[in-house]
Amino acid sequence: MSELFDEVDEEVRREQFKKLWDKYSIYFIALMVLIVAAVGGWRAYQYLEAKKAAEAGAAFEQAVTLSEQGKHAEAETAFTELAAKAPSGYRTLARLRAAAEAASRDPKAAAKMYDDLAADRGVGGEWQDLARIRAAGLLVDSASYADMQQRLEASATPKSTFRHTAREMLALSAWRNNDMTATRKWLDAIAEDGETPPGLRSRAEALAALLPPVAKS
Incomplete structure (x- = not known):
């Protein structure tokens, strides 16, 4: 008797499953299609992104080769084109290199390119700091100390990655602009700073030796 009941229960379950399948199978199939399409789309996206990165890498290396061959105008053009269409990582590197190539023909134009990069929050803090340092390096011999302060003081703070270079340029700018108090401040x-590189420390000591007596105390 129990076997008969089991067979009846099994038949009832099959009938219930069939009704559910007939009612919802279209949704299940649609879901499976969506999952397959999503996975396929993600794989295609990964492939395209990898392809773009590979193409950008090759183009970047070609531009570097042009620079190493002394073809700076061509290299600048190549880096500028790459900066306009490459994936984000290469785009930032290309903008930095384009500015570096421009520096040999027009330092002020190159400084403006670095300034634009420094103002772009999308590239990240350290890249912005590096761009500020590069721009300041092009202008340190011509800009006022007030201008250099505005550019570099934030990069000269104790935890800044480029604080050593920023402090040296601020000291040199203050010296060039005859502000001995500011020169002393940055030399100090x-x-x-216990992490100051030895070469920079030696240069700072040499500049400190040139200070007038009143600025040494």
């Missing part, structure tokens, strides 16, 4: 910051 260099001397008191």
Whole structure:
């Protein structure tokens, strides 16, 4: 008798499953199609992104080769084109290199290119800091100390990645603009930082030796 009941229960379950399948099978099939399409789309996206990165890498290397061959105008054009269409990582590198190539023909134009990069929050803080340092390096011999302060003071703080270079340029700018108090300030910051590179420390000590007596105390 129990076997008969089991057979009846099994038949009822099959009938219920069939009704559910007839009612919802179209949704299940549609879901499976969507999953397959999504996976396929993601794979296609990954492939295209990898292809773009590979193409950008090859174009970047070609531009570097042009630069190494002394073809700076061609290299600048190549880097500028790459900066307009490459994936984000290569785009930032290309903008930096384009500005570096421009520096040999027009330092002020190159500084403006670096300034534009420094103002772009989309590239990230350290890239922005590097662009500020590069721009300041092109202008340190001509800009006022106030201008250099505005450009570099934030990069000269104790935790900044490029603080050593920023402090040295601020000291040099203050010296060039005859602001001995500011020169002393930045030389002291260099001397008191235990992580100051030895070469920079030596240059700072040489500049400190040139200060007038009143600025040495």
